[in-house]
Amino acid sequence: MKKLLAIVLSLCYCYLAMAQVGTWRNFLAYHYIQSICKAGDELFVLASNDLYQYNLNDQSITTYDKVNGLSDTHITYIAWNQKAKRLIAIYQNSNIDLIDTDGNIINISALYNKAMTEDKTITSISIDGVYAYLTTSFAIIKVNMQKAEIAETYTNNNPEYPRNLTPYQDDYDAYISTVSTLNPGGPAYNRFYESKFINGTLYTTGGYFLPAMPDNATPGTIQVYDGNDWMIYQEQISEITGYSYIDICCVDADPNDPEHVFAGGRCGLYEFQNGKLVTYYNKDNSILMGANDRGNQLGNDYVLVLGLKFDAKGNLWVLNSLGDGVSLLEYTTDKQWINHHNTKLTDDTSITVPGLSKMVIDSRGLLWFVNNNWQNPAVFCYDMNHDILLKYDQIINQDDVKYTSYAITSITEDKEGNMWVGTDVGPFMIQKSEIGQNKVTFYQIKVPRNDGTNYADYLLNGVSISSIAVDGGNRKWFGTNGAGVFLISADNIVEEANFTTENSNLLYNNVSSISINNMTGEVFFLSDNGLCSYQSNAVDPVQEMTKDNIHVYPNPVTPDFTGMVTITGLSYDADVKITTANGAIVAEGRSNGGMFNWDCCNKQGKRVASGVYMVITATSNGKKGTVAKIAVIK
Template sequence: MKKLIVALLLCIIQHTLCIAQIGTWRNYLAYDDIQQIQAAGNYLFVRASNALYQYNKQDQSIVTYDKTNGLNDTDITQIRWCQQAKRLIIVYQNSNIDLIDTEGNVTNISALYNKIMTGDKTVSSIRIDGVYAYLICGFGIVKMNVQRAEIADIYTPTQPNYPQILPDEDNSDYDKYIDLVKTLKPGGPKYNSMGTLKFINNRLYTCNGDLNGTPASLQRLENDKWTVFGDESIKNTTGVEYLGLVCIEEDPTDKEHIFAGGRNGLYEFKNGKFLKFYNHKNSPIESVFSTIDPEYEFVTGLLFDPQGNLLVMNSESHTHCILKLKNNGEWLSFNHPELLKYNGIGLPNLSQLMYDHQGLIWFVNNNWTLPALYCYQSENDAIKAYENLVNQDGTTINAQDGVRCVAEDAEHNIWVGSSGGPFMLERKEINNNGGVFTQVKVPRNDGTDYADYLLAGIDIMCLAIDGGNRKWFGTNGNGVYLISSDNMKEIHHFTSENSKLLSNVVKSIAINPTTGEVFFGTDNGLCSYFSDATKPNTEMTKDNVWAYPNPVEPSYTGPITVTGLSFDADVKILSSNGVVINEGRSNGGTFVWDGCDKKGRRVNSGVYMVVTATNNGEKGTVCKIAVIR
């Protein structure tokens, strides 16, 4: 019977694709900056860019370790091999501790992390003495039995038994193996600074996202390969430091033509190579200061129009914040008093430019000076400023630290994230030229008629709308929220404590609409989550609707995904004799089946039909799933 099913399956499967299982987390960590090397027999453990990997000297294999495959935290500050216990000690920035052996088995020791104290728990070095490790902290010394994976004692300098003599810290492995380690390629990006993410044409662009002194870190991920755009040598051409990039755009007519803006101006790249730099010397871009300082010429927003002209936002400009670089190389500037409200010059952080479905351009001022939302009509050079942030109840929305981000949902409402929570400008309000915002009210469902504003008081750093019209909110300290398409239900609340999220500070979100992979740029690097929503198709055909995994092997217990569907499609799982086994509706272009019938029982071996219909009842298409038990 099983052979028959497999043979039948090979005849009906039309697509072969390897996609991560829904609910899977993935980390994209940098390993470029080699910090510590510890030899462990035939292995080397390497701490690089505050992450960890293991190298096998015999077969030259490399294994990276992170929260997705065993580690319990992020941002590693110390490692040390204990030979007698045959374990590597891993200490994190927050004083959490993991022990790992060469087989990848991890034991967590959270006692120091959980200990409430006023002293500094930061571990500055680790000394090994037999099975014991002495962790030198700001407040004193922690003695740990590595073999038994427990804290043996804690000493402070005032105690009479405070250790006066400890073994030396042996760092000889670094000098011995550094030349070898420099040749290793554990993968990953070059930088962990991921404050800005943008997904364009099946490629993820990243940069550091802050107008500060950190490296520009302009990178691109495509087919698991990272490309770095430019390095410190660009300074030799431009005369200014290459750092503080905050915005990225790809030319719609040439995907190898890239622009990036930041603290010191505008950068242009072609085929991965630096091409040109724009500042006050060759463009209308102006310096923050009246006495020109080329280190401070803020380009904080970029957006290509349909004609291939690049809209450029020059924050803190003295005369014009909106510029346009035409596709023929000509520059235009547009003066708007609405934007010159920061002591007579341009507002400090005009950013997050985006088109809506009508061709209107939206952007924000993400700064305390004047938290506001703006709508720009480029055809007639007109701006509508939403400075008075008042909700449907007549209450002023508390966004005093900044309006952070903006996005349009599938119903053409404009969503805004702010330091005081999310709110939206409904489609009817936009069409009527109104200015009243809506803060969604979520019923408490506690027997009262009370309701609370959605995520009120939570600092929303970024937001994205997925294929199912669900809202992803990244926050400053509260992790990530996923809110249902009707805005009434919290589907997920991911934190670094309850999930594989790298940090609760989430600066940027980008979504791969085809796979449903949701990328999170955090202050500890880049990670992602494979969600159950993808971009819907306008039409369902036998060529674009398919299921995976297929066949479903006996050992598989995860979700079975049907993809390529239209928005909110009706999906029925039928047995070979036409009985409805399960049914539901798609999230965007994806439907997830748990492999069970309506009563929660795992289905038997067989070939099951997936019958679909659009949300208005029009018949869709059929695909098949083979289940082997």
């Protein structure tokens, strides 16, 4: 053992501060303080419908979420029961958690799981002895907080129906001055819609707008996460511009200056520098136009900018929906506007279609976007160099099956150059070989049933896709409307995972956007219930494997470590072998993008003995790679 420790100390390794593969993180807001409950020397704080705990003695803060034990999201009420020594937390969906000051959590799901036509929403709490009385429209629910069970349900016609309950009084007034100085971290708001990873930084927006759909008039929100801290962009913008600052639904950062950011929404285009507004563009100071409503051009409260994208040169491409004579615009690096309007972007009345959005530039330099509107759903491909626009609005697959889609929600490129399109009837692929043609096939992957027949099913056929992201291993992550997230293998055949709120720490089954930090493999899921992430086992590959870019962690592997050893800095689909010092192979496989994981077990599934193990790599075509070492202490 002494010899092994000496070897370990002599090795020089680089440890990357990355989470273990398979772990989840929640990024919840604790900005708006709603309720405070004193529990001895502790304060439980309900803020932005999330929960944290503050110790009055040592000033420590503990945040609660699904990752560390909560059963659900969006808490509406909390109350402390001194007799039972527990806090009751009521969720919007009528789920119930009981929490003590040590962080132990017990779930009471009977009301949440009960199938009934009546409204189960809990509207108030009363505390009496060890009991909590929960008021709903159909009954009062009596919860024994000591035994963690529902003790009784009193309907209105029950002679014992409690009629003089005293609503629970929290400690908000006594402690708001203290709590208002605390900083539990996290974003300011739980509203998230679109996101992009740019140079390791996550840019998010919190609004959504589509003509003829209900407008929530969501306050303008841009929240940026650099991996450690959150930056909230300037919010009091309507006071400066004189127009509403709402429904911000797209954002992009200047490739030459990541602090130079543009965002679009219902009321126009906004330019920021270091999080502060620089210029507001509308119909009065640019070629942007107000939305056309039945022949009338609206004012600056409806200058619809629902999509934008910087090109590699730093020119900004802007989509202006429902305009008359404008649609696709370019704002150049020398601050000149160029109109690239095309009649293919208009409807039967020659007005630009309503939902131009989701701009991406592929590896060929082609600009792609969609019309996410039920009247004229379509995919567009624009050659910026030759001013050629192609429109694809007939979804016909390779078997001549024609689909009627009412929503085309997303488009992205995979590692092989194919374009993936998300719709309300499932995902489709435009093959690399057809890109640039006037007519393309909306190809559907056929997944064999493997049941002894030759039958196959179309991949995720009928599943409403809301977002698509491709990781470093060319696996596809599909966000959906109602079915959570699907992870599909690089060959598009195997469903590797289906994360839902029921089987994982996903916050919401409606996922509006997925973004991947391909330097770390962390996958971020955005929704109206907040932001969460999952540490995947794939990162972007490197072009050439060298000693300097191969990293192994943790290293050394200590006896108490039970996770996966992670190896990064690999080329795409690299061949990886783990051997003993004398060359015996204990594990082998292929990298996911630029990452390989090892469970410290041999081929028989047994944990390996203490020692130094070699990581021997080669490229996918057999070219020799590099060698690294892993020290395992059993």
